Amino acid sequence: MRFERIGREPDYSRYMDLKEGWLDRRIFSDADIYEEELYRIFARSWLFVAHESQIPNSGDFLTTHMGEDAVIVARQPDGSIRVMLNSCPHRGNKVCFADAGNTRRFVCNYHGWAFDTAGDLKGMHEEYCYDAGDIDFKNHGLKNVAKVGNYKGLVFATFNSDAPSLEAWLGDFRWYLDMILDNEEGGTEFIGGCIKSVISANWKFGVENFIGDAYHAGWTHDSGTRSMNNGQPFPPIDMDNSYHASVNGHGWEFGTEGVGDLFLLGRPKVMDYYNKIRPKMAERLGEMRSKIFGSVASASIFPNVSFLPGISTFRQWQPKGPMQFELKTWVIVNKNMPDDIKEEVTKGVMQTFGPGGTFEMDDGENWENCTTVNRGVVTRHERLHYRCGIGRQIEHDTLPGIVYRGQYNDANQRGFYQRWLDMMTHDEFGKMPARPEPQLGNVGETRDLPGLFAL
Amino acid sequence: MLDRPLAPPPVEVIVAVTQALHREARLLDNEDLDGWLAMLGKDVSYRLELKSRRFRADRSPPFPLGPGVIFNEDLGRLKMRVDRLKSGFVWAEDPPNYIRRAVSNVEVLATRADNEVRVHSVLGMHRNRIDGTTRLLTAGRTDLWRSEGSAWLLAAREIVLDHSVLPDSNLNAFF
Ligand code: FES
Numbered sequence: 001m002r003f004e005r006i007g008r009e010p011d012y013s014r015y016m017d018l019k020e021g022w023l024d025r026r027i028f029s030d031a032d033i034y035e036e037e038l039y040r041i042f043a044r045s046w047l048f049v050a051h052e053s054q055i056p057n058s059g060d061f062l063t064t065h066m067g068e069d070a071v072i073v074a075r076q077p078d079g080s081i082r083v084m085l086n087s088c089p090h091r092g093n094k095v096c097f098a099d100a101g102n103t104r105r106f107v108c109n110y111h112g113w114a115f116d117t118a119g120d121l122k123g124m125h126e127e128y129c130y131d132a133g134d135i136d137f138k139n140h141g142l143k144n145v146a147k148v149g150n151y152k153g154l155v156f157a158t159f160n161s162d163a164p165s166l167e168a169w170l171g172d173f174r175w176y177l178d179m180i181l182d183n184e185e186g187g188t189e190f191i192g193g194c195i196k197s198v199i200s201a202n203w204k205f206g207v208e209n210f211i212g213d214a215y216h217a218g219w220t221h222d223s224g225t226r227s228m229n230n231g232q233p234f235p236p237i238d239m240d241n242s243y244h245a246s247v248n249g250h251g252w253e254f255g256t257e258g259v260g261d262l263f264l265l266g267r268p269k270v271m272d273y274y275n276k277i278r279p280k281m282a283e284r285l286g287e288m289r290s291k292i293f294g295s296v297a298s299a300s301i302f303p304n305v306s307f308l309p310g311i312s313t314f315r316q317w318q319p320k321g322p323m324q325f326e327l328k329t330w331v332i333v334n335k336n337m338p339d340d341i342k343e344e345v346t347k348g349v350m351q352t353f354g355p356g357g358t359f360e361m362d363d364g365e366n367w368e369n370c371t372t373v374n375r376g377v378v379t380r381h382e383r384l385h386y387r388c389g390i391g392r393q394i395e396h397d398t399l400p401g402i403v404y405r406g407q408y409n410d411a412n413q414r415g416f417y418q419r420w421l422d423m424m425t426h427d428e429f430g431k432m433p434a435r436p437e438p439q440l441g442n443v444g445e446t447r448d449l450p451g452l453f454a455l
Numbered sequence: 456m457l458d459r460p461l462a463p464p465p466v467e468v469i470v471a472v473t474q475a476l477h478r479e480a481r482l483l484d485n486e487d488l489d490g491w492l493a494m495l496g497k498d499v500s501y502r503l504e505l506k507s508r509r510f511r512a513d514r515s516p517p518f519p520l521g522p523g524v525i526f527n528e529d530l531g532r533l534k535m536r537v538d539r540l541k542s543g544f545v546w547a548e549d550p551p552n553y554i555r556r557a558v559s560n561v562e563v564l565a566t567r568a569d570n571e572v573r574v575h576s577v578l579g580m581h582r583n584r585i586d587g588t589t590r591l592l593t594a595g596r597t598d599l600w601r602s603e604g605s606a607w608l609l610a611a612r613e614i615v616l617d618h619s620v621l622p623d624s625n626l627n628a629f630f
Pocket residue numbers: 088089090091092093108109110111112113
C-alpha cells in the first residue's frame with residue numbers, strides 16, 4: 001500500500017466535492033481547521049443563546065457559549081435582552097460561574113470589579129487605588145455582542161456587525177421553523193432546565209445527524225424502537241411522501257404522515273393533544289405544515305442547533321475542541337398546553353432523548369468513534385460517502401428550499417457542508433451565495449403566506 | 456405523638472440491607488439484570504435528577520419541572536430498559552462494556568414503618584467502554600428498602616449525580 005503524506009489543503013474546497021458526494025475526513029479532527037471554524041463560522045454566524053422563557057424577569061440571566069467564547073445572556077429592566085462576554089476586562093477572569101439565576105450585579109472574584117446586568121462597570125473593590133485618568137468606566141464594561149435578535153422566542157446573538165438581519169439569516173427556513181415555534185397561539189417555552197453532557201466527538205457529527213440522517217434511526221435505534229414498540233422494528237419510510245429541505249445550511253428532514261415522531265415519544269396523551277389541535281394548526285400554518293408536524297422528522301439550524309419537532313427535544317452542540325463537544329438539551333413545549341400535557345412531554349423526552357433515554361443512549365458512541373477513528377494518519381486521507389439520493393432533487397409547489405424526495409438521503413447533510421464551505425471560503429459575508437435564492441423574501445410572517453406556499 | 460428520634464435498626468437489619476446493596480451491585484456488574492429486577496419492589500420509584508449551579512444568595516424560584524430529569528422510572532419502565540439491553544440489538548454494548556460499581560458510606564436508618572429502612576450510600580461507577588475510554592462517575596443515593604418475606608426489596612431510590620456536566624455521552628447503566 002502506498003499513500004502520500006498530505007499537509008493542509010491550500011483551499012477548503014479541496015476537502016469536499018458535494019456534486020460528487022464525498023467529504024475529506026480531516027474536517028472532523030484537524031486542529032487548524034477547527035480554529036478556522038471558530039473564527040469563520042462561530043464568530044460570524046447568528047448563534048442560538050437562549051429561549052426568552054428562560055429569563056422572563058428583569059435581572060434573570062443564564063450563562064452559555066458562543067463558539068468557545070463564554071457569554072452571559074441577561075434580561076434588562078426595560079425588557080430587552082443583552083448578551084456579553086463572560087470575561088472581566090481587568091484580567092479576564094470569568095465573571096459569572098452560575099448556570100442561571102437572578103441578580104443585580106456580576107462581581108468578579110479576582111479584584112471585585114462589579115458590573116450591572118447590562119455589563120456596565122459600576123465600581124470595584126478599593127476604588128481609590130485608581131487615580132483620575134487611570135480608568136474610563138464607560139469603556140471597561142463587559143463586551144456586548146454586535147447584535148441580538150429574537151425569532152418567535154428563540155434568542156440569537158452574533159459577534160458579527162456585518163451579519164444580515166436574523167430574519168434574513170433564517171430566510172425561507174422560517175417556513176419550517178414556524179411548525180415548531182408557532183403551531184399554536186401563544187408560541188413556545190422551554191420547560192425545566194438544561195442537561196449538559198460531554199461527548200468526545202466533532203460537533204458537526206451531531207448537527208449532520210439531526211439535519212438529515214433519518215437513515216440511521218432504524219438501525220442504530222433498533223433496540224430502543226423495539227423496546228418501546230412491543231418488539232416491532234422501526235416502520236419502513238414512505239420514500240415518495242417524505243423529504244429533505246435545505247436552506248442556507250439549515251435543514252429539515254420529514255415525512256408527511258403527521259404521527260411518527262409523536263408515536264416515538266411514547267406518550268399517548270401528547271398524541272391526542274396534537275390530534276386535537278391539528279385542525280387549528282392547519283388553519284394557522286396551512287394543510288401541508290399541519291401534516292408535516294409530528295411526522296418522523298429532525299432538523300438543524302446552522303451552525304449548531306438541532307431539534308425534533310413532535311418529540312420536543314431541543315439541543316445545541318457546543319464545540320470544545322476539534323474532537324469534543326458539550327451537548328446541551330432542553331425540552332420545548334407550547335406555552336398554552338395544559339400543565340399535565342407539558343409534564344407528559346417532559347417525561348417522554350427524558351425517556352427517549354435524555355442522556356438516559358432509550359434512543360439517545362445509542363447515538364453518542366457512534367459519533368465518538370467516527371471522530372477518533374477518522375483521525376488515523378492513513379485513515380484520514382480516505383473519503384467519506386455522502387452521495388445517498390444525489391439524483392432525487394425536485395421542485396415542489398409547496399415546500400420552500402432545496403428539496404429532495406425521500407427521507408433517507410444525504411441531501412441536507414450536503415447542504416450543511418456546502419454552507420460550511422461557503423463560510424470557510426468567503427471573507428465577505430455579503431458575497432456568499434444564497435442556497436437557494438429566497439422565495440419568501442418579502443414575507444414578513446409565514447402564517448400570512450399567499451398562494452401555493454400557504455397550502 | 457411525640458417526635459422522638461427513632462432507635463437505630465437492629466444490627467441484623469443493618470447487615471442484611473448492606474449485603475443487599477453489595478449483592479445488587481454485583482448482579483448489575485455481572486449483567487444479571489433479571490436477578491436485579493427481582494430485588495425491586497412492585498411500586499419501585501427510581502429517579503435521577505440533575506442540579507443546576509446557582510449562586511448561594513440567589514432567591515429566584517427553581518424551575519417548575521426541575522433542572523433536568525435523567526431517570527424517573529417505575530418497574531414497567533425499568534423492565535423495558537432491561538428488555539432493551541437484552542434485545543441483542545444494542546450495538547454499543549457488544550462486545551460488552553466493563554462496569555464495576557463500588558458501594559460505600561452505607562448508613563441504614565429506621566423509619567416509622569417497622570418493615571422499612573432509609574438507606575444512604577455512595578456509588579462509584581467505573582465504566583470502560585468498547586472503544587477503551589474510561590469514565591468514573593460518582594453519585595449519592597437515598598433509598599427506601601422494604602422487607603418482604605425473607606428478602607429486602609428496593610422500594611425507592613433517589614440518585615444525585617456529582618457532575619453538573621455529564622462526563623459521558625450516555626447513562627445506559629443502572630446506579
Ligand atoms: S480580573 Fe476581574 S477584577 Fe481583576
